[in-house]
Amino acid sequence: MNRWFLGLISGTSADGVDAALVSFDDNGVLAAPAFAQTTAYPASLRASLLECMRSDAALSLQTLGALDQRVAQAFADAALRLIRSAPISAQDVVAIGSHGQTLFHAPGGDYPHTLQIGDPSSIAALTGIDTVADFRRADMAAGGQGAPLAPALHAAQWRSATEPRAVVNLGGIANVTVLPAAPDEPVVAFDSGPANCLMDSWHALHRGGPVDTDGRWARQGSVAASLLNAMRGDPYFARRGPKSTGREYFDTAWLRGHLAAQPKLTPVDVQATLLALTVETVAAALEQSGASSIFLCGGGARNQTLVSSLARQLKDADIRKTDELGIPADDVEAVAFAWLAMRHVDRLPGNLPSVTGATRPAILGGCYPATDGSTRT
Numbered sequence: 001m002n003r004w005f006l007g008l009i010s011g012t013s014a015d016g017v018d019a020a021l022v023s024f025d026d027n028g029v030l031a032a033p034a035f036a037q038t039t040a041y042p043a044s045l046r047a048s049l050l051e052c053m054r055s056d057a058a059l060s061l062q063t064l065g066a067l068d069q070r071v072a073q074a075f076a077d078a079a080l081r082l083i084r085s086a087p088i089s090a091q092d093v094v095a096i097g098s099h100g101q102t103l104f105h106a107p108g109g110d111y112p113h114t115l116q117i118g119d120p121s122s123i124a125a126l127t128g129i130d131t132v133a134d135f136r137r138a139d140m141a142a143g144g145q146g147a148p149l150a151p152a153l154h155a156a157q158w159r160s161a162t163e164p165r166a167v168v169n170l171g172g173i174a175n176v177t178v179l180p181a182a183p184d185e186p187v188v189a190f191d192s193g194p195a196n197c198l199m200d201s202w203h204a205l206h207r208g209g210p211v212d213t214d215g216r217w218a219r220q221g222s223v224a225a226s227l228l229n230a231m232r233g234d235p236y237f238a239r240r241g242p243k244s245t246g247r248e249y250f251d252t253a254w255l256r257g258h259l260a261a262q263p264k265l266t267p268v269d270v271q272a273t274l275l276a277l278t279v280e281t282v283a284a285a286l287e288q289s290g291a292s293s294i295f296l297c298g299g300g301a302r303n304q305t306l307v308s309s310l311a312r313q314l315k316d317a318d319i320r321k322t323d324e325l326g327i328p329a330d331d332v333e334a335v336a337f338a339w340l341a342m343r344h345v346d347r348l349p350g351n352l353p354s355v356t357g358a359t360r361p362a363i364l365g366g367c368y369p370a371t372d373g374s375t376r377t
Helices: 043-052 061-085 120-128 136-141 150-159 197-207 213-219 226-233 252-259 269-284 303-312 332-345
Strands: 005-008 016-024 035-040 095-108 113-117 129-135 165-170 175-178 189-194 293-297 318-321 366-368
Touching: 005 061, 005 226, 005 332, 016 061, 035 061, 043 061, 043 095, 043 175, 061 095, 061 113, 061 120, 095 120, 113 136, 113 269, 120 129, 120 366, 150 165, 150 175, 150 332, 165 332, 175 269, 189 197, 189 269, 197 213, 197 252, 197 269, 197 366, 213 269, 213 303, 226 252, 226 269, 252 269, 269 303, 303 318
Parallel strands: 005 095, 095 129, 165 293, 293 318
Antiparallel strands: 005 016, 016 035, 095 113, 129 366, 165 175, 175 189
16 A cells, blocks of 8 residues: 655755655555645745854854744645645655754764754644654764765665666755666765855855856856866865765855965856866766766756756766656655655665665664654554
């Protein structure tokens, strides 16, 4: 019998809540196209979140607690809005899988930690649906990076015995999943570096809007080779996976540090160079993959300048969107957290140790019941 799960996530772009309502069959395979939509954050909430994500941010516990509840309200509203548009009711949904909003992710050092907000108890109470959340920390407790987690869905749904494939998520951060055709070869995936986060921040600073639509502004500029080479020299890019990163590292302070050592550049040339950084680091991550088909997802898949530049860099690969695999490019991450909620409910591992570096498979997340603590089936 097919079961419904609902996935919620706001990524490093922090522009809103992606929600996907998904039906899975008894084998955990997507049974039908997902119902999905994105609900934008109120401008004041997004501004508060971006301020907190700065590498030099300082916030009070009171501010953090209030943000936790504001994000929970936004997540619950997004879930209920999606359910109202779908041909099912809240009672038909087994569980919500909520990634939350990442404020800080630091998987290295003596005390690895990660922080996602969006109180799952409040989401469960507001929606009346059991909510699974806090997915990253079980993987980190097993010695892993805690991210990326979507590659487990990529492998379960899209691995092919006839061709090696790659999936590239172009969100705020870019992550690359390599799916070998040979069943005995492990899946490899990691964050390759910034995708949209720096371009979005730079565009907002100099053009006033949150997104450089289709990369039109970047297309007007020229790549500054000295700046590009300096950014490419960051040690993160040379590290081998498993590895993960976020806006707490690749932020405007990181960019300004590189700009300070450069001759004065026009803002449009900086934007063109940031786009080139994404293209080159994604291409480098795929260089040894052997993937003949590359499938794009995330908001950057709509950026025609970015996609065209990537196609030129990877001229021997067939580049398409994940829409051709059955999940629209904008919906993949939300579908992944619906799938991870299903894995939790079924007491099955949700991580891939070959991806995150964990010492063992782990059941991810904790369940926050909507009512009396019973789990609905």
